[in-house]
Amino acid sequence: MSNNPSRVVVIGVAGDSGCGKSTFLGRLKDLFGEEFMTVICLDDYHKLDRKQRKETGITALDPRANNFDLMYEQVKALKEGKSVMKPIYNHETGLIDPPELVKPNKVVVIEGLHPIYDERVRNLLDFSIYLDLSDEVKIAWKIQRDMAERGHTLADVTQAIATRRPDFEAYIDPQKAHADVVIQILPTNLIANDTDRKVLRVRLLQRNGVEGLEPAYLFDEGSTISWIPCGTKLTCSYPGIKLFSGPDSWCGQPVSVLELDGQFDRLEEMVYIENHLSRTSAKYYGELTQLLLKHPDYPGSNNGTGLLQIIVGLKMRETFERLMHHVAEELVTA
Numbered sequence: 001m002s003n004n005p006s007r008v009v010v011i012g013v014a015g016d017s018g019c020g021k022s023t024f025l026g027r028l029k030d031l032f033g034e035e036f037m038t039v040i041c042l043d044d045y046h047k048l049d050r051k052q053r054k055e056t057g058i059t060a061l062d063p064r065a066n067n068f069d070l071m072y073e074q075v076k077a078l079k080e081g082k083s084v085m086k087p088i089y090n091h092e093t094g095l096i097d098p099p100e101l102v103k104p105n106k107v108v109v110i111e112g113l114h115p116i117y118d119e120r121v122r123n124l125l126d127f128s129i130y131l132d133l134s135d136e137v138k139i140a141w142k143i144q145r146d147m148a149e150r151g152h153t154l155a156d157v158t159q160a161i162a163t164r165r166p167d168f169e170a171y172i173d174p175q176k177a178h179a180d181v182v183i184q185i186l187p188t189n190l191i192a193n194d195t196d197r198k199v200l201r202v203r204l205l206q207r208n209g210v211e212g213l214e215p216a217y218l219f220d221e222g223s224t225i226s227w228i229p230c231g232t233k234l235t236c237s238y239p240g241i242k243l244f245s246g247p248d249s250w251c252g253q254p255v256s257v258l259e260l261d262g263q264f265d266r267l268e269e270m271v272y273i274e275n276h277l278s279r280t281s282a283k284y285y286g287e288l289t290q291l292l293l294k295h296p297d298y299p300g301s302n303n304g305t306g307l308l309q310i311i312v313g314l315k316m317r318e319t320f321e322r323l324m325h326h327v328a329e330e331l332v333t334a
Contacts, residue, residue, distance in 0.1 A: 007327040008079045008104045009320045010124050012115035014175050015131030016168060018141060020185070021111050023298050024131065024309050028109065030291055031317045038078075038105040042112030043089045045071045050094025061113055061167035068118040071110075075124050078104045107320060116175035127213075127319045129312055130179035134186045140197035177251035180210045181312050185305060190239035190262050199239060201261035202304030204311065208254040212322050215256035216280045216311050218245030229273060243273070258311070260304030267293050267301065281314035288314070 011028075013021050025039055048058060048065045058065050067087075074084040081104045088097040116122050116130065133141075143157050152160075176182050181204060188199040206215035218225045224246030241262035248257045258277075264270060271289040274280070282288050291310045292301060300306045 006081070007323055008081060009107050009126045009323055010075060010079050011107060011109045011316055012122070012125040012128035012179075013109060013111040013131070014113070014115045014117075014128065014172075014179065016113070016133065016138070016164075016172055018138070018145070019131040019133040020183075020300065020305065020309075021131060023300065023305075024129070024313075025109065025111060026295065026298065027291070027306075027309050027313050028107075028316065030294055031313045032107050032320070036106040037109060038102060038107070039109045039111060040075075040086065040102065041089075042066070042071065042110055042114055043091070044087050046089045046096065049089075049096050059164065059167050061164065061171050063114065063117065063171055066114060068114075068121065072118060072120040072124075074102075075108070075110060075121055078102065078108050079124055080104075113172055114175070116178045117171065122178055126323060127316050128179045128181075130176040130182045132176055132182050132184045134184065136187050137185050137197050137200065140195075177253075179207070180213055181206050181315070182250070183305070183308055183312065188239065188261055190242060199261075199263055200300075200303050200305065201259065202300075202308055203257055203259040204308040205248070205250050205255045205257055207250075208256060212319055213315060214279050214281075216258050216315075217256060217278050218243055218258065218276060219278070221278065222247060227276070229276070258308065260307060263303040265302070267296055270307065273307075277311075280311050281318040 013024060015021055029037060043060070045067045046060060046065055047067045048056065053060060053065055060066075070087070074086060077084050083101060083103045085099040086102045087099045090097045110121070116125070116128050122128070139158070139161060142161060143154065184203040184205065186201045186203065187197060188194055188201050191199060204216070206213060208215070218227060225244065227243045228240065229243065230240050239262060241260065241264060244257065244259040244261075246257055248255050268289065270292055271286050274282075274286065274288045277288075280288055288307070288310055291313075292306050295301060298306060300309070
């Protein structure tokens with residue numbers, strides 16, 4: 001591959017910390033190949049280091065702590081096939097390290113808190129996803145992680161979430177209205193008064209009218225379908241599985257929803273559900289299930305998270321191939 005690809009496809013992956021961005025990026029590498037995909041963590045565009053943020057009381061979620069002008073210039077340059085000297089934010093020391101050379105690649109993914117925040121950067125994106133973790137699940141996950149691994153108390157955890165909330169609501173959450181697709185992770189509806197948050201309801205919201213994005217659906221396009229697929233063809237332990245597909249509205253815009261509540265016991269049986277899904281953008285029968293089986297240890301592999309993340313990845317691959325096809329056609333007619 002030449003150092004200057006003729007068309008660089010830019011993907012934005014947005015969401016709060018701990019919402020599953022790194023798992024999703026792992027799934028994207030399966031689809032694009034690690035060598036053809038460059039990931040840029042937008043923490044590298046922090047203007048204020050950890051000490052300065054502490055002194056000023058400005059959090060990393062606040063746009064004032066980040067250099068959007070440089071982010072825009074560098075993403076634009078990469079999209080045009082030019083190399084950039086990208087700053088590095090060092091998470092260990094909390095300091096800003098000397099910059100590194102980043103060359104354009106076939107796919108450039110910008111991931112972090114603000115990929116869809118700045119309108120100029122947003123307009124450079126060929127595809128964007130927002131990972132939306134509900135408060136109940138976020139708190140449960142954070143409690144499990146921080147109390148188990150970091151020795152924090154429950155009071156510490158709830159205080160940390162409460163401190164972040166105003167900035168999260170002001171600067172991070174509104175980006176979901178501009179994303180092409182949103183994956184929502186919610187408490188299950190299958191268990192009354194569930195507090196464990198082990199079983200999840202995961203919804204894929206696909207914005208209508210996005211060029212080249214043809215929503216995945218269940219059984220019959222445009223219909224509202226509820227389906228409980230348990231029985232002889234799917235091993236379902238308590239509380240079972242329920243799927244939903246249909247039109248809805250989201251942030252004032254029409255969307256197509258695909259939802260899976262519950263979890264499956266045997267990943268290889270997912271092919272039964274895959275068989276009833278339409279327009280997943282898979283290239284052959286069973287591709288979706290095979291991609292799930294590649295990483296059975298990934299968080300969310302046995303629930304809707306893995307399944308819907310892979311569908312989004314397949315949609316991104318389809319966008320990439322469509323744009324590449326346009327470039328090839330332009331070269332032929334030029």
